[in-house]
Amino acid sequence: MSLYFCRMYRLITPLLIGCLLASGARAQKSERLQPKPALLRLIDGSLRQAVNQYEILMSHVPPGRLPKTWYANAQRLETSDAGWWTSGFYSGTLFYLYEFSHDTALLDEAQNRLKLLEPEQFNKSTHDLGFMMYCSFGNGLRLLDSPRYKDILLNSARSLSTRFNPIVGCIKSWDSKPWHFPVIIDNMMNLELLLWATQVTGDTSFAHIAVTHANTTMRNHFRPDYSSYHVVDYDSATGAIIAKKTAQGYADSSAWARGQSWGLYGYTMVYRFTHDPRYLEQARHIAHFILTNPNLPADKIPYWDYNAPGIPPANAGGGARAAMGGPLRDASAGAIMASALIELSKYVAPKEGRGYLDVAEEIIVNLSSNTYKAVVGSNGGFILKHSVGNLPGHSEIDVPLTYADYYYIEAMLRYKELAQK
Ligand code: GLY
Numbered sequence: 001m002s003l004y005f006c007r008m009y010r011l012i013t014p015l016l017i018g019c020l021l022a023s024g025a026r027a028q029k030s031e032r033l034q035p036k037p038a039l040l041r042l043i044d045g046s047l048r049q050a051v052n053q054y055e056i057l058m059s060h061v062p063p064g065r066l067p068k069t070w071y072a073n074a075q076r077l078e079t080s081d082a083g084w085w086t087s088g089f090y091s092g093t094l095f096y097l098y099e100f101s102h103d104t105a106l107l108d109e110a111q112n113r114l115k116l117l118e119p120e121q122f123n124k125s126t127h128d129l130g131f132m133m134y135c136s137f138g139n140g141l142r143l144l145d146s147p148r149y150k151d152i153l154l155n156s157a158r159s160l161s162t163r164f165n166p167i168v169g170c171i172k173s174w175d176s177k178p179w180h181f182p183v184i185i186d187n188m189m190n191l192e193l194l195l196w197a198t199q200v201t202g203d204t205s206f207a208h209i210a211v212t213h214a215n216t217t218m219r220n221h222f223r224p225d226y227s228s229y230h231v232v233d234y235d236s237a238t239g240a241i242i243a244k245k246t247a248q249g250y251a252d253s254s255a256w257a258r259g260q261s262w263g264l265y266g267y268t269m270v271y272r273f274t275h276d277p278r279y280l281e282q283a284r285h286i287a288h289f290i291l292t293n294p295n296l297p298a299d300k301i302p303y304w305d306y307n308a309p310g311i312p313p314a315n316a317g318g319g320a321r322a323a324m325g326g327p328l329r330d331a332s333a334g335a336i337m338a339s340a341l342i343e344l345s346k347y348v349a350p351k352e353g354r355g356y357l358d359v360a361e362e363i364i365v366n367l368s369s370n371t372y373k374a375v376v377g378s379n380g381g382f383i384l385k386h387s388v389g390n391l392p393g394h395s396e397i398d399v400p401l402t403y404a405d406y407y408y409i410e411a412m413l414r415y416k417e418l419a420q421k
Helices: 003-023 037-060 089-101 104-122 127-144 147-161 184-202 202-219 255-275 277-291 331-345 350-367 402-420
Strands: 065-071 076-081 181-184 230-234 241-245 387-390 397-399
Touching: 037 089, 037 147, 037 402, 065 127, 065 184, 065 397, 089 104, 089 127, 104 127, 104 147, 104 331, 127 184, 127 230, 147 184, 147 202, 147 397, 181 184, 181 202, 184 202, 184 255, 184 331, 202 255, 202 350, 230 397, 255 277, 255 331, 277 350, 331 387, 331 402
Parallel strands: none
Antiparallel strands: 065 076, 181 230, 230 241, 387 397
16 A cells, blocks of 8 residues: 555545444435335235245255255255355345244244354454344344344454454455455445444444445456456555456456446445445446446346356347346346445435436346246245356356345345335
8 A cells, every 4th residue: 555545544534434423324315216116016026925935945944054055956955054155144134024024933033043153253264244244133133123133243343353454455355375365346245344333333443444445445446447356466565466356257357247236335335334425436437337338238137247258249139138148147246236226326316316226126127027036936945046156166157046135135125115215
């Protein structure tokens, strides 16, 4: 990090954090955008089906395990232990579905599975604690106001903070070789846990780490067109950049679809807490990259990478770009994008916000169609089909994923909230 940036951080960070504490985390709201009644009805139907699906999923998950995906050919549920980065999404989705349905069987299952995650509050070997703990215990705390959940979340924030290196200005993502100090764009999502921790405790050290990480990422992960690299590898002793690479995308220089969605969601969320217009600008730029991308399919559910080989040209006839044409889609990238765009629509001028909401609506409608949403009783109990976990790693290709379900349900609940406020 240059001396100039070090000085700027020292100057700006306390201002941002002061704003966070003073504001009670209510970002500027644009004029209220109205949800569409027909879509609200469709969402209610989809949520009811989702409850039915998760009741089926619940009956399959073995004790002591957490669901990851379903392999239809083998009719096999793949599960994980609590240490895997997706471990919190199952309880998180159950909490969301309980919030909608008031079905206490969902609540009981969410709380029971959370017991498995409790030891993770002290896990200092992963940057994914935000995903694992905030999506799960965070939703539990929001609904149940449990002091125990709050303590667990604060311990998790402390554990995550230990991975911050002030010389790099980032939280380290992975400890594995051949990386030195890798930071992945996904890590923007874990900042929500830290920003929340400052908000509830007044301890600004968490937010200091979060905004420093967001600033470093803004400077080093993004290309001039506001697409992002997946991984930036740093020298932990000097903060110098060693390499800009991909792990889950098509190429180092490509725009891995879920990474673009993580960035969009991440900067929108950091703006929610800080009100710093630089983060809002960043989110708007990322949205522009995604929404004007000639390789975004007509149904707005991204191919797994915006530069994946085999994408039909935008003007190809014969429905080449119709639903499911071309390379594999990543429904999870679409669901994350929809949820982020609904939030972003609230922070900008009404015309721009309406544009974001239009796309979010299209995504929700398309994910709710039979193309992407499973018929109740199929898909091993998962809600959405057609996500891609790690194509270069030959893992989770064109399958359901717990986080696709989580952000799809979150997007629909966020859309319903537009009618309430
Ligand atoms: N590491 C999170 C993801 O696969 O998106």
